[in-house]
Amino acid sequence: MKHKIGLAAALRSLVQILRGRAHVSASLTENALLQTILRRRSVRSFRSQEIPDDVFAAILEAGRLAPSTVNLQTWSFAVFDAALWRQTFDRRLPFGGQRAVIVIADTHRVRQVLDVFPYSPLVEHTVAVMNASLAAMNMTIAAEALGVSSVMLSESGRSGLLDGGYLRQRLGLPPTTTPLMTIVFGYARRAYPPMPPKLPAEQIFFSGRYPPVNEAVMQSWLTQMVAGYKASHPLSSFDRQLQIYRDKIEQAEADLQAAVFYRPESTRHAPRC
Numbered sequence: 007m008k009h010k011i012g013l014a015a016a017l018r019s020l021v022q023i024l025r026g027r028a029h030v031s032a033s034l035t036e037n038a039l040l041q042t043i044l045r046r047r048s049v050r051s052f053r054s055q056e057i058p059d060d061v062f063a064a065i066l067e068a069g070r071l072a073p074s075t076v077n078l079q080t081w082s083f084a085v086f087d088a089a090l091w092r093q094t095f096d097r098r099l100p101f102g103g104q105r106a107v108i109v110i111a112d113t114h115r116v117r118q119v120l121d122v123f124p125y126s127p128l129v130e131h132t133v134a135v136m137n138a139s140l141a142a143m144n145m146t147i148a149a150e151a152l153g154v155s156s157v158m159l160s161e162s163g164r165s166g167l168l169d170g171g172y173l174r175q176r177l178g179l180p181p182t183t184t185p186l187m188t189i190v191f192g193y194a195r196r197a198y199p200p201m202p203p204k205l206p207a208e209q210i211f212f213s214g215r216y217p218p219v220n221e222a223v224m225q226s227w228l229t230q231m232v233a234g235y236k237a238s239h240p241l242s243s244f245d246r247q248l249q250i251y252r253d254k255i256e257q258a259e260a261d262l263q264a265a266v267f268y269r270p271e272s273t274r275h276a277p278r279c
């Protein structure tokens with residue numbers, strides 16, 4: 007399906023995007039942590055300024071101490087500075103970032119001492135993805151609190167979920183590990199971009215039973231997404247970007263299936279009845 011919009015709709019959408027803001031009671035806006043969470047934006051252009059070692063170490067520590075299911079800590083983090091990234095991947099860190107972390111859902115380590123999910127690969131994988139993603143979010147919030155901006159990437163050439171097979175080989179990852187995303191860190195080159203179109207509260211929060219989808223709201227959101235993409239990438243389009251993702255997703259699906267359903271010889275017995 008092509009997503010073409012007229013000029014008037016595009017302008018209307020851009021105005022809506024520029025009006026987007028957090029809705030928080032005025033009495034709470036002074037709260038420093040809340041401000042940090044609400045201020046965070048994905049940043050895609052960084053200055054050449056280094057991130058001091060102690061600042062980056064604190065960001066990593068925020069990931070290490072994140073909550074996890076049964077405290078299993080089903081994650082690993084491949085840690086890079088700009089030089090190591092270049093050496094590993096033969097390319098620059100995306101967007102001029104100074105440091106990066108590849109966040110990996112990892113049940114390989116815990117499997118050495120505990121067989122928590124012997125017959126439940128999807129549960130095991132889902133739990134690991136959840137936990138590693140929470141750790142990732144902790145890192146980005148800690149970074150933001152320390153004045154360091156970030157962006158999470160599923161793909162940017164060679165760096166996230168959509169590059170799982172490549173990363174598994176390049177980083178020597180064992181079975182039952184899944185690279186999820188790369189977080190690129192750095193100091194923002196310019197003021198933060200406007201908030202991308204977020205769905206209104208009444209579309210996503212509900213009490214009681216799941217409500218019907220409001221198609222008009224969803225259509226308006228999609229139009230804003232298309233218009234916002236065109237405004238920030240005049241030489242490309244939302245559809246072209248989707249196509250790039252789709253082309254990579256097919257390969258990523260095969261890589262992921264192989265990783266999620268992997269079972270070592272010793273545990274390949276029939277499920278318990």
Ligand SMILES: Cc1cc2nc3c(=O)[nH]c(=O)nc-3n(C[C@H](O)[C@H](O)[C@H](O)COP(=O)(O)O)c2cc1C
Nearest residue numbers: 046047048049050157158159160161162187201202
């Ligand atoms: C798991 C994950 C993967 C993402 N992958 C990419 C990516 O590959 N390229 C990119 O430019 N942005 C990526 N993003 C950033 C999203 O586009 C961004 O979070 C979204 O547009 C909302 O904007 P905000 O973070 O400023 O609120 C990713 C975000 C997440 C959480």
